[in-house]
Amino acid sequence: MSNNTRSRILLASYVIVVLFVFLVIRLWQLQVLDGKEYRKISTGNMLRIIKIPAPRGIIYDRNGTPLVKNSPYFYASLMPENLKNVNVQYLADILGINAGDLQAKINKKGLSPFEPIKLKEGLTFAEIAAIEARRSDFPGLIIDIDMSREYLYGDVGAHLIGYLGKLNPSQSKNPEFKDVPTEAFIGQWGAELLFDKSLRGTPGERIIEIDALGREIKLLKENPPVKGDDLKLTIDINLQKAAEDSFAGRAGAVVALKPDSGEILGFVSRPSFDPNLFARGVNQSQWAALIQDKKLPMLNRALQSQYPPGSTFKIVTAIAALNEGVITPDTKVTCTGGINYGKWQFGCWKKGGHGTVSLHKAIVESCDVYFYEVGKRVGIDKIAEYARKLGLGSETGLPLVKERPGLIPDTKWKQEKKKQQWFLGETFNAAIGQGYVAATPIQMAQLMSIVANGGSIYKPTIVKADTPAQPIASADIKPEVIALVRDGLYGAVNEGGGTGGAARSSLASVGGKTGTAQVVGIRKSSHQLPEKLRDHAWFVAFAPVENPLIALCVFVEHGGHGGGAAAPIAKQAIEAYLKNEKNR
Amino acid sequence: MLKINRRLLKNFDWGTFLIVILLSIVGIMTIYSATRPLLPTDQPNYHIKQIYWLLLGIAALFFIVSFDYIWLSRFAYPVFAVGVVLLIIVLIAGKTGLGAQRWLTLGPISFQPSEIFRLMFIIVLSRHFLEIGGTMGLASIIKIFLTFAFIPLIILLKQPDLGTAIVLLMMFLSLSIVRGLQRKVIILLIVLAIISIPFIGNIMWEGLKDYQKNRLVAFMEPEADPAGIGYHINQSKVAIGSGEILGKGYMRGTQGPFRFLPEKQTDFIFAVFAEEWGLVGSLLLLLIYLALILRGVDTALKAKDEFGRLLAAGITAMFSTYFFINVGMTLGIMPVVGIPLPFMSYGGTAILSNFIAAGILINIRTRRFELFY
Numbered sequence: 001m002s003n004n005t006r007s008r009i010l011l012a013s014y015v016i017v018v019l020f021v022f023l024v025i026r027l028w029q030l031q032v033l034d035g036k037e038y039r040k041i042s043t044g045n046m047l048r049i050i051k052i053p054a055p056r057g058i059i060y061d062r063n064g065t066p067l068v069k070n071s072p073y074f075y076a077s078l079m080p081e082n083l084k085n086v087n088v089q090y091l092a093d094i095l096g097i098n099a100g101d102l103q104a105k106i107n108k109k110g111l112s113p114f115e116p117i118k119l120k121e122g123l124t125f126a127e128i129a130a131i132e133a134r135r136s137d138f139p140g141l142i143i144d145i146d147m148s149r150e151y152l153y154g155d156v157g158a159h160l161i162g163y164l165g166k167l168n169p170s171q172s173k174n175p176e177f178k179d180v181p182t183e184a185f186i187g188q189w190g191a192e193l194l195f196d197k198s199l200r201g202t203p204g205e206r207i208i209e210i211d212a213l214g215r216e217i218k219l220l221k222e223n224p225p226v227k228g229d230d231l232k233l234t235i236d237i238n239l240q241k242a243a244e245d246s247f248a249g250r251a252g253a254v255v256a257l258k259p260d261s262g263e264i265l266g267f268v269s270r271p272s273f274d275p276n277l278f279a280r281g282v283n284q285s286q287w288a289a290l291i292q293d294k295k296l297p298m299l300n301r302a303l304q305s306q307y308p309p310g311s312t313f314k315i316v317t318a319i320a321a322l323n324e325g326v327i328t329p330d331t332k333v334t335c336t337g338g339i340n341y342g343k344w345q346f347g348c349w350k351k352g353g354h355g356t357v358s359l360h361k362a363i364v365e366s367c368d369v370y371f372y373e374v375g376k377r378v379g380i381d382k383i384a385e386y387a388r389k390l391g392l393g394s395e396t397g398l399p400l401v402k403e404r405p406g407l408i409p410d411t412k413w414k415q416e417k418k419k420q421q422w423f424l425g426e427t428f429n430a431a432i433g434q435g436y437v438a439a440t441p442i443q444m445a446q447l448m449s450i451v452a453n454g455g456s457i458y459k460p461t462i463v464k465a466d467t468p469a470q471p472i473a474s475a476d477i478k479p480e481v482i483a484l485v486r487d488g489l490y491g492a493v494n495e496g497g498g499t500g501g502a503a504r505s506s507l508a509s510v511g512g513k514t515g516t517a518q519v520v521g522i523r524k525s526s527h528q529l530p531e532k533l534r535d536h537a538w539f540v541a542f543a544p545v546e547n548p549l550i551a552l553c554v555f556v557e558h559g560g561h562g563g564g565a566a567a568p569i570a571k572q573a574i575e576a577y578l579k580n581e582k583n584r
Numbered sequence: 585m586l587k588i589n590r591r592l593l594k595n596f597d598w599g600t601f602l603i604v605i606l607l608s609i610v611g612i613m614t615i616y617s618a619t620r621p622l623l624p625t626d627q628p629n630y631h632i633k634q635i636y637w638l639l640l641g642i643a644a645l646f647f648i649v650s651f652d653y654i655w656l657s658r659f660a661y662p663v664f665a666v667g668v669v670l671l672i673i674v675l676i677a678g679k680t681g682l683g684a685q686r687w688l689t690l691g692p693i694s695f696q697p698s699e700i701f702r703l704m705f706i707i708v709l710s711r712h713f714l715e716i717g718g719t720m721g722l723a724s725i726i727k728i729f730l731t732f733a734f735i736p737l738i739i740l741l742k743q744p745d746l747g748t749a750i751v752l753l754m755m756f757l758s759l760s761i762v763r764g765l766q767r768k769v770i771i772l773l774i775v776l777a778i779i780s781i782p783f784i785g786n787i788m789w790e791g792l793k794d795y796q797k798n799r800l801v802a803f804m805e806p807e808a809d810p811a812g813i814g815y816h817i818n819q820s821k822v823a824i825g826s827g828e829i830l831g832k833g834y835m836r837g838t839q840g841p842f843r844f845l846p847e848k849q850t851d852f853i854f855a856v857f858a859e860e861w862g863l864v865g866s867l868l869l870l871l872i873y874l875a876l877i878l879r880g881v882d883t884a885l886k887a888k889d890e891f892g893r894l895l896a897a898g899i900t901a902m903f904s905t906y907f908f909i910n911v912g913m914t915l916g917i918m919p920v921v922g923i924p925l926p927f928m929s930y931g932g933t934a935i936l937s938n939f940i941a942a943g944i945l946i947n948i949r950t951r952r953f954e955l956f957y
Contacts, residue, residue, distance in 0.1 A: 038825025212843035
């Protein structure tokens with residue numbers, strides 16, 4: 001062997017040793033200098049913290065009937081690792097979705113290689129079976145389970161019960177929701193929103209080791225979720241359902257109260273919406289349809305519709321005059337079908353007139369002329385004072401949605417708002433609940449409740465309390481005044497000539513008052529007008545008259561006359577409530 | 585015959601033999617750990633298959649040692665021709681795996697002809713270099729390149745098997761240099777190599793498959809593409825780095841079995857080992873490889889004839905190239921070209937081929953005293 005060959009081979013071995021030293025330096029760098037950092041990454045690679053949603057508290061009605069249910073809800077997802085070789089068309093066929101949409105979901109940028117991609121939510125059992133049967137064609141296809149809220153009565157009571165929705169961006173910044181998983185559904189409306197915190201419960205946590213395919217290898221720690229507290233509402237679902245059903249497509253509202261506590265027994269706003277639509281996230285077109293619907297299903301008419309209360313307001317005028325001693329039950333007024341004031345004619349609804357009228361007959365037959373006279377005697381400022389004492393003109397304080405305050409006008413108000421003095425003709429209008437006067441259904445229900453319980457004001461509540469409710473104020477009405485008014489209201493339903501005969505019930509004695517809010521300034525029989533120009537119908541009632549258990553207000557948009565449109569609904573609601581022995 | 589065998593036993597190169605057996609056993613242990621079942625439904629059998637291939641490899645090794653390596657020289661040309669034909673067959677009828685056409689299936693057995701071909705290539709070059717006397721000039725080196733290396737390289741690039749192509753090129757250069765080139769040729773080759781890098785780079789880039797381009801891009805900037813090919817390099821670095829000084833312990837590594845590290849039982853087996861055995865174990869392992877290589881160098885120096893010397897140098901160059909590229913790639917200082925770590929990576933044809941190569945080395949060393957035989 002030549003020395004040359006020898007030296008060339010030796011040179012090669014030096015090169016090898018130098019390269020070797022490079023490897024060692026690099027090994028040192030990775031394992032010693034950066035070792036701690038890499039150790040952290042490798043641990044983080046396989047640890048996953050999975051939030052387990054807590055079962056949400058169940059919402060019951062006052063008698064313990066469940067109104068909602070948590071139902072299992074299935075969704076299919078796919079590990080991104082398995083995406084490359086997936087037959088998109090075939091998978092789309094099995095899932096029953098559009099292949100283009102599926103492709104878009106798969107192509108979405110910024111996917112973590114370990115986070116499963118949700119392909120379809122809300123799988124039916126048939127779909128699950130179809131997927132399971134073809135499981136081997138799609139490695140990495142996962143069917144997972146979550147809880148979904150089901151509203152057992154659909155759109156019945158939806159405005160009160162509310163619905164769930166995904167955490168919105170402003171909520172996710174709020175520290176109150178820091179424990180809520182980002183994909184979680186929380187209460188976004190109604191009682192679901194108001195009592196979300198207690199209904200929500202505490203999510204559990206699973207700390208697991210996973211491999212790169214997302215398979216769970218080992219459970220390291222598990223904190224089980226804590227179920228949310230159940231919620232017992234004050235509503236009676238039978239009443240609620242009966243009232244909503246009797247609306248039969250018309251729009252309006254019902255608020256029924258328990259006179260001795262302010263508990264809301266029924267809370268109707270028609271038309272309503274189906275909260276089940278929201279249970280897994282409402283889609284854009286459904287939401288747009290709800291918002292743009294001309295019938296305004298998302299409007300809470302019980303709190304947000306304010307209209308002149310019409311003749312139901314005569315209760316206020318009567319109480320004011322009696323309590324102030326301006327009239328006695330025997331004060332007589334002669335009704336000839338109208339009175340003249342200046343150049344204006346103020347008519348009574350009964351063209352021929354009621355003849356000689358005293359308080360009882362005036363309430364029973366709803367004589368307008370009687371109340372023009374009484375209103376003139378007691379004066380607008382006293383009427384307004386009593387209206388406010390009876391809860392009108394300001395919010396009742398039910399925090400469901402932004403409540404409208406209604407309007408109780410007086411001389412001061414006219415001066416401030418209209419820069420004008422008050423005219424007597426406006427007193428006539430106000431005395432019979434027309435003109436500027438405006439009230440919401442919940443306010444009128446509260447008014448009825450105060451009359452029914454003898455003068456105590458309770459704040460309306462939607463949740464059953466453990467302790468008996470205390471009145472927040474007293475309306476300061478003499479008991480004999482209340483008795484006289486109740487007597488008249490009984491007569492209006494039960495005596496011949498009474499305007500509220502349609503609410504008469506064989507189950508209990510009902511007292512009530514009809515009302516009509518004029519939509520156009522002319523007095524015409526409703527059936528001669530197109531529906532949108534017809535008057536709004538009011539009916540306030542309580543029952544049983546001797547020992548009131550329920551007080552309510554029914555409002556029917558464009559219902560025409562209160563006695564015809566609203567009173568039958570009140571009857572249905574009262575009977576549905578009192579039929580149940582538990583409520584007596 | 586008996587006499588020969590006794591002599592053979594007396595001079596048998598136990599050193600090289602024990603090193604490759606040790607590496608293989610460490611390899612099987614690491615393959616098992618890398619693919620160990622995490623869930624009862626996982627039933628890996630890589631380590632079992634590897635044991636069968638190892639037994640076959642040992643048998644092949646002894647068969648190779650049993651006759652004088654001079655016989656390899658005698659059949660060098662026809663065997664090489666068969667090798668080229670096999671490569672062509674793969675190109676036409678081979679099975680595709682991971683975007684490259686490398687496999688040939690005969691009944692139940694799949695094998696990679698390129699893994700065997702690299703040995704035929706060394707043998708034929710060693711033989712051919714002997715036949716031309718004197719130091720080689722530029723013309724003869726080009727002629728030899730065109731005759732033996734050009735067609736196989738084209739086929740390998742076409743498959744594409746960039747890793748093996750690089751290894752072939754390295755072996756060609758190593759053998760040429762050991763055989764002796766005129767100094768001006770060596771200088772010329774170096775200058776040529778430097779100025780042609782951009783051109784070759786460009787031509788190569790156009791000819792590369794997308795996954796190879798990705799690998800190169802990822803090598804330059806692994807963090808740019810954390811879910812793609814750079815992911816391999818990153819996860820490999822995480823595996824090695826997280827081993828720290830003493831390692832996580834055997835069967836306690838996670839990057840491999842939890843599948844964060846791709847190709848864990850093949851190309852990235854060193855990362856799995858380093859994660860479990862730490863700097864201490866990795867250094868030991870690297871030293872064992874260094875011992876194998878330096879012993880190969882020593883065998884080349886001590887070979888009884890020029891053919892043995894070239895053969896030993898070629899095989900040692902091959903082991904070195906595989907070793908440095910593979911370990912460098914797992915450490916993130918070499919591009920991912922997809923070549924296995926000799927004796928440790930899972931892969932039947934490679935095990936068989938490497939044991940035959942080791943057998944040739946042992947053969948040369950064992951017969952180093954048989955000068956006048």
